Amino acid sequence: MVDPTLSLTDVADDEAHRIVNEGIAGHAVEQAGYWDARPLYVLARDPSDDRILGGIIGRTSLGLMFIELVFLPHELRNRGVGTRMLHMAEEEAVRRGCRAAVLYTISFQAPAFYERHGWREFGRVDCHPPGTSRIFMTKDLSPEE
Numbered sequence: 001m002v003d004p005t006l007s008l009t010d011v012a013d014d015e016a017h018r019i020v021n022e023g024i025a026g027h028a029v030e031q032a033g034y035w036d037a038r039p040l041y042v043l044a045r046d047p048s049d050d051r052i053l054g055g056i057i058g059r060t061s062l063g064l065m066f067i068e069l070v071f072l073p074h075e076l077r078n079r080g081v082g083t084r085m086l087h088m089a090e091e092e093a094v095r096r097g098c099r100a101a102v103l104y105t106i107s108f109q110a111p112a113f114y115e116r117h118g119w120r121e122f123g124r125v126d127c128h129p130p131g132t133s134r135i136f137m138t139k140d141l142s143p144e145e
Contacts, residue, residue, distance in 0.1 A: 028062070037061035040092060042085045044076060056089050058103075065093035065141070067103035070110070082110075086117055090141060099142040107133045114139075 021037075028035040043055040054072040058065060067089065072082050093101060103119070105111050111121070114137050123136035 032062060035061070036096070038096065040065065040089060042088045042092075044072060044081055044085065056085050058089060060093050060096045060098050063097060063099045065089065065096075065098045065101040067101065070103075070105075082113065083117065086114075090139070094141050094143075099140070101139045101141055102136065104134050104136045107131075107135055111135045111137070 025035040025037065028037075038060050040058040040060055041055060044053045045051065046053055053076060055070075056067060057069040058067040060066075070082070070085075072085075076082075090101065101119075103114070105114060106127070115121075117139075119137040119139045121135055122138050125134045125136075126132070127134050
């Protein structure tokens with residue numbers, strides 16, 4: 001096979017996502033015998049107009065939930081909305097067969113919120129601005145015996 005031409009971009013089209021996702025899925029089936037990746041969204045909507053105000057974006061695959069992004073506007077914080085969203089995501093992950101979950105947050109964002117809900121830090125990487133770090137967290141979702 002001839003070496004490919006490489007390009008760098010910050011905008012990928014649907015075909016790029018499809019090809020990469022299908023390639024990963026095919027490899028997973030070869031190695032694990034199956035591929036069960038699914039997106040996971042918990043959305044907070046304005047009840048008056050159904051407009052999305054915030055939410056959780058993640059995915060599940062091979063027994064793991066990965067939370068990619070979490071956002072709630074200031075006016076919805078400290079009202080239990082984030083807790084309910086997180087519990088909904090965790091409960092759905094368990095229904096999908098996940099035994100654990102991972103996420104990362106930034107030191108100035110919400111590590112204490114996740115710790116209050118049973119998540120624990122397993123890694124930290126310094127980033128910008130100085131004094132800031134990415135905090136990698138995990139939670140065991142397997143049923144207690």
